[in-house]
Amino acid sequence: MTTAENDEAQSGTLSPEGGARTENELAGRTFHIRTYGCQMNEYDSDRMAEALKAAGMTEAAALEEADLVLLNTCAVREKPSHKVVSLLGRFRPVRKNLRPQRFIVAGCVAQHMKDELLNQVPWLDVVMGPDAICRLPDLAARAFRGERICDTSFARPAGYRFPLARPDTVRGRASAMITVMKGCNNACTYCVVPRTRGRELSRPFAEVLNEVRGAVSAGVREIMLVGQNVNSYAGGCTFAELIEKVHGVEGVQRIRFTTSNPQDLGQDLADAFSRLPKLMPSFHLPVQSGCDRILERMRRRYTVKEYLAKVEMLRQARPGIALTTDIIAGFPGETEAEFDETVELVRQVRYENVYSFIFSPREGTPAALHEAEWGRVPHEEQVRRLEKLQTLVRDISLEYAQALVGRDVEVLVEGPSKTRPDRLVGHTPENRTVNFQGTASVGDLVLVHVESASSNALTGRQKDS
Numbered sequence: 333m334t335t336a337e338n339d340e341a342q343s344g345t346l347s348p349e350g351g352a353r354t355e356n357e358l359a360g361r362t363f364h365i366r367t368y369g370c371q372m373n374e375y376d377s378d379r380m381a382e383a384l385k386a387a388g389m390t391e392a393a394a395l396e397e398a399d400l401v402l403l404n405t406c407a408v409r410e411k412p413s414h415k416v417v418s419l420l421g422r423f424r425p426v427r428k429n430l431r432p433q434r435f436i437v438a439g440c441v442a443q444h445m446k447d448e449l450l451n452q453v454p455w456l457d458v459v460m461g462p463d464a465i466c467r468l469p470d471l472a473a474r475a476f477r478g479e480r481i482c483d484t485s486f487a488r489p490a491g492y493r494f495p496l497a498r499p500d501t502v503r504g505r506a507s508a509m510i511t512v513m514k515g516c517n518n519a520c521t522y523c524v525v526p527r528t529r530g531r532e533l534s535r536p537f538a539e540v541l542n543e544v545r546g547a548v549s550a551g552v553r554e555i556m557l558v559g560q561n562v563n564s565y566a567g568g569c570t571f572a573e574l575i576e577k578v579h580g581v582e583g584v585q586r587i588r589f590t591t592s593n594p595q596d597l598g599q600d601l602a603d604a605f606s607r608l609p610k611l612m613p614s615f616h617l618p619v620q621s622g623c624d625r626i627l628e629r630m631r632r633r634y635t636v637k638e639y640l641a642k643v644e645m646l647r648q649a650r651p652g653i654a655l656t657t658d659i660i661a662g663f664p665g666e667t668e669a670e671f672d673e674t675v676e677l678v679r680q681v682r683y684e685n686v687y688s689f690i691f692s693p694r695e696g697t698p699a700a701l702h703e704a705e706w707g708r709v710p711h712e713e714q715v716r717r718l719e720k721l722q723t724l725v726r727d728i729s730l731e732y733a734q735a736l737v738g739r740d741v742e743v744l745v746e747g748p749s750k751t752r753p754d755r756l757v758g759h760t761p762e763n764r765t766v767n768f769q770g771t772a773s774v775g776d777l778v779l780v781h782v783e784s785a786s787s788n789a790l791t792g793r794q795k796d797s
Contacts (some may be wrong), residue, residue, distance in 0.1 A: 357473040359388030364398035367405025371590060372529075373439055375509045377404045378502075379465050379495035380438065387469035395423065400434050400472055405441035416441045420453050434475040436468075438577065440528035441478075444695070447482045456480075460523075462514070462570040463487045465495050486530040494535045499546035506554055506746045506758070507586075508547040512540050512567065512574065513559035518593060520620075522660065522691065525560055532560070534567035537574050541581065545593060548583035553775045554744055557589040561764060563596035572600040577606045585777065586610045586744060588763070589624045590617065595633040597642050605650035613650050613765040614684075615685045617642070618658035622677030623670040626663050630699070630728045636677060642679055654684040654762035659720055662691045664699055664706035664713030671717050678724055684732055684762065686725040688715035726787045733764070733785035740779045740795060745772045756794075769795025 363384050367377040380402060381391060387687040392398040401423065405416055423435070436458040437449060443461035445452075452461055457475035461484035464471065469794055471481055484745060492512060502508040515530040516523075544555055555578055565571035572591075578587055586768075587610050594617055617639075621627050624635050634642075648652055659674060678686060691714060693700035709717075743758035749767045750757070756770050767789055768780045 341363070341560065343714050351554050356388075357476060358384070358469060361399040361476070362397060363389050363391040363400040363472075364392045364395045365402045365404060365406045366395070369404070369439065371509050371556065371559070372511065372514070373404050373406055375511050376439070376462060376465060376495075377559060380404070380468055380710065382498050382501055383465065383468045384472065385493070387472075388470075391516045398433065400436065400475070402436040402438060405437060405439035409654070410655075411747045416449070417452055420456060423651075424455060434458075436472065436475065438462070438464075438468075440524065443484050444524060447787065448483045448709040450480055450482055458482075459484065461486070463492065463714065466493065477742060488531055489533055492533060494539065496539075497543050497546065498731060499550035502547050502552050503550040504774060505552055506744055507556070509555060509556045509558050510540060510543050510547065511535065511559060512557045512562060512571075512589075513565050516560040517564070518561065518595075518601045518633075519631055521702075522663070522694060522700075523627065524694045524697060529560055532564060532566075537568045537577060540567065540574065543578055544578055544584065550582060551775055553777075554582070554586035554588065555584055557587070558591075560591065561593045562589050563592045563598075563601065565747040570600060572598075572604045575601075575604050575611055576608060579610050584610060586761070590616050590643070590712050592616065592617065594639050594642055597645075599645065602642075602645045605646065612763065613653040613777050614761070615646055615655070616658075617646075619677065619779040620660050621660060621663065621666070621670075621675035622659075623666070626670055629665060630660075630663065636673070640677075640680070655681060656685045656687070656763075657683050659686055659688045660691050661688060661717040662709035664691065664703045664708060666709055668717075675721060675724060678721065678728070682728050684764070685727065685729055686721065688718055688721050688725070690718050729787040730785070732788060733790055736764075736790060737744065737785050738782065740781050741766065741790065741792075743768065743778055743780045745770075745774055745776045745778060747774050760790075765789040768792045768794055769786070 365377050365381055367373050369783055379563040417538040434457045437456060438460045439462060441447060442459045446459065450456055457480055458471050459482045460471055463486050471483060472611060507621045513530045513532060513534040514524045519526060549658055564573050565574060575587060578584060619639055620630055620632055622636055693703055741760045743760060743766045745756055745758045749755045752767055755767045756772060757767050759765055766780055770778060772778045772794060780792040781795050782790045783789045
């Protein structure tokens with residue numbers, strides 16, 4: 333078992349001899365990637381697939397058909413390590429009975445658990461963190477030689493290179509995610525991201541723009557800029573200035589981004605919504621709680637009053653902007669009255685959607701360490717509060733959707749609907765899902781006449797051009 337610690341590993345470089353040997357060892361083998369978690373993980377999985385293909389491997393449609401199985405994991409929910417170990421246990425018969433597979437666990441759970449994961453799962457071959465993507469082919473080759481490896485060292489800022497995307501990977505898609513930064517310098521008491529993704533590191537804007545141009549050349553029409561906290565982007569310009577630069581790339585029709593921390597939201601980004609028509613009128617602004625005492629305990633550096641002022645700033649800049657948020661129900665010490673403050677905030681802001689969860693203690697975080705001291709909210713009560721919140725959110729979402737019945741909406745076509753293969757699916761500028769009958773192609777912008785609505789989606793028919 334080894335851990336990558338040397339400067340060569342840190343900088344993400346391999347010697348020419350090592351690269352050639354790796355390609356020879358991997359050529360003709362197959363791989364399968366399963367992705368769990370956020371947009372950053374989806375982006376990382378694309379980069380891992382590109383790296384393995386460049387080394388001569390081909391992608392298998394099913395896990396059972398692969399020589400190499402890679403799980404790209406998320407550490408957001410409670411006891412994710414247990415879930416990963418359980419998942420690996422279900423996959424073991426495939427390795428044992430069908431083929432001598434090699435297994436890699438990547439992503440945030442890998443970064444969090446490190447060698448412990450190798451110790452818990454004796455037949456696991458590689459544990460690798462997000463900063464090891466550039467070394468994946470070498471790690472895979474070593475796994476096929478019989479080595480067991482843990483590579484979870486964070487790259488030094490001076491030597492780190494963001495994985496470069498290949499345009500062919502997004503060919504055939506209407507939308508592409510592009511990472512602009514990684515890591516987080518905040519210390520929210522419930523979150524493991526600073527420990528699993530490291531400190532904030534921004535990607536140079538010229539590199540971001542090159543990837544945008546490559547995606548557009550492959551037919552992409554919508555760019556999603558992603559990072560743990562894009563508002564603190566510092567890759568040679570501000571985030572608002574980066575959006576303006578992307579806005580100027582010929583062929584880009586829509587721009588979105590995620591995720592933002594309210595404490596870093598400034599007037600310059602709000603102004604971008606008023607003057608850049610390609611920047612879509614949707615904004616995910618996680619609030620987490622509507623109670624100042626709980627926000628302070630979460631170490632969120634804003635008050636409800638300050639948050640509401642930023643909501644108003646956005647709505648003044650772009651009337652009709654669709655807001656979504658994250659909320660945790662049943663945070664340690666949260667009283668019924670304090671939770672009701674959160675419910676009242678949702679009523680006041682009237683979010684288009686809320687991604688809500690019960691509090692899940694993440695190992696090693698202050699909220700997990702102090703849960704008993706602060707006051708553990710019983711699980712049944714957490715669930716009750718969550719259901720109360722979600723009922724309200726569904727009602728508000730349905731009101732927004734029903735108000736569009738009988739109207740025409742602009743939709744960027746993404747392809748066949750997963751729920752209704754006989755229909756197409758796409759999203760409005762406000763990021764509302766639309767399933768519709770039509771004959772458009774992926775990447776087309778079409779008008780759809782809305783015929784019915786649910787809290788989750790609109791349904792309609794493409795209008796004749």
